[in-house]
Amino acid sequence: MHPTASTATSRGSAGPGALRVLTGADAPALLRLCDRDPVANLFVSARVLGLLARPGTDLGGQVWGWFEDGRLVSACWAGANLVPVEATPAALDAFAAQARAQGRRCSSLVGPAEAVLALWQRLEPHWRGVREVRARQPLMVCDGEPAVPADPAVRRATLRELDLVVPACVAMFTEEIGYAPAPPDGGGAYRARVAELVSTGRSFVRVDPGPTGPEVVFKAELGAVAPRVVQVQGVWVPPHRRGEGLAAPGMAAVVQAARAGGVDVVSLYVNDYNAKALAAYRRVGFREVGTFATVLF
Numbered sequence: 001m002h003p004t005a006s007t008a009t010s011r012g013s014a015g016p017g018a019l020r021v022l023t024g025a026d027a028p029a030l031l032r033l034c035d036r037d038p039v040a041n042l043f044v045s046a047r048v049l050g051l052l053a054r055p056g057t058d059l060g061g062q063v064w065g066w067f068e069d070g071r072l073v074s075a076c077w078a079g080a081n082l083v084p085v086e087a088t089p090a091a092l093d094a095f096a097a098q099a100r101a102q103g104r105r106c107s108s109l110v111g112p113a114e115a116v117l118a119l120w121q122r123l124e125p126h127w128r129g130v131r132e133v134r135a136r137q138p139l140m141v142c143d144g145e146p147a148v149p150a151d152p153a154v155r156r157a158t159l160r161e162l163d164l165v166v167p168a169c170v171a172m173f174t175e176e177i178g179y180a181p182a183p184p185d186g187g188g189a190y191r192a193r194v195a196e197l198v199s200t201g202r203s204f205v206r207v208d209p210g211p212t213g214p215e216v217v218f219k220a221e222l223g224a225v226a227p228r229v230v231q232v233q234g235v236w237v238p239p240h241r242r243g244e245g246l247a248a249p250g251m252a253a254v255v256q257a258a259r260a261g262g263v264d265v266v267s268l269y270v271n272d273y274n275a276k277a278l279a280a281y282r283r284v285g286f287r288e289v290g291t292f293a294t295v296l297f
Helices: 024-034 042-053 089-102 113-123 159-177 188-199 247-260 275-284
Strands: 018-021 062-068 071-078 081-085 108-112 132-142 203-210 213-225 229-236 265-269 287-296
Touching: 018 089, 024 042, 024 062, 024 071, 024 081, 042 071, 042 081, 042 213, 042 229, 062 089, 071 089, 081 089, 081 113, 089 113, 108 113, 113 132, 113 287, 132 275, 159 188, 159 203, 159 213, 159 229, 188 203, 203 247, 213 247, 229 247, 247 265, 247 275
Parallel strands: 081 108, 229 265
Antiparallel strands: 018 062, 062 071, 071 081, 108 287, 132 265, 132 287, 203 213, 213 229
């Protein structure tokens, strides 16, 4: 959130409303909005909590707020991703107008499927270069003990292992998104992001001996963290180790570690066509509670 503010009125909305760039003073109202669905809105609430914990931190984006009668009713994170929060049709009209006016600055739209696909419907005639629309990504949660034994070899990564962890993260990102996040060495900014996850205890790995030395054979990160809810990202097993049953026990270890830290709900979202991942998550005890969608540029 930034100290600058602007207002706009949504054309075609059912009643009076205004869009404004939120400031730090709006954080409590924004957190209350996110709490309407703490799992679906975790990305934004985690960013806001990070701002409150570290004042002056650059969160890498704005938050657009949609107000009706002076009350915040919807929001949209606008950074590397556009992420709608509790978005009404009038809010989506306003968010789309704001996004068109600024020009495309994001690499994706992501969040609850109904809102993301409706936002994309408004933007598609104006924005070119879309690579893929993933219209159904099950949003899943595990809010109990894992249903399978945890892999005792999965643990939090250490900074000494960064040269092992970064290439694994790059490989996973490239396989999932379709392009590398940075040069093969990981790049300075990307390496720093991975190092932050490792240093804060949010990176989990299993490291086994390999033909040329130690190698990461399972990894996952806690990408978004709130006091009672976390979201797992970047789950990956290298291709030559798939089919060995590493994913489910590895995920069970991540769930177990998160719950031991006081977390009630461990969440994730996954592509609906990834049948093997879905099966592994279900074995661990994850169940579907909603649907996300992602539009990739």
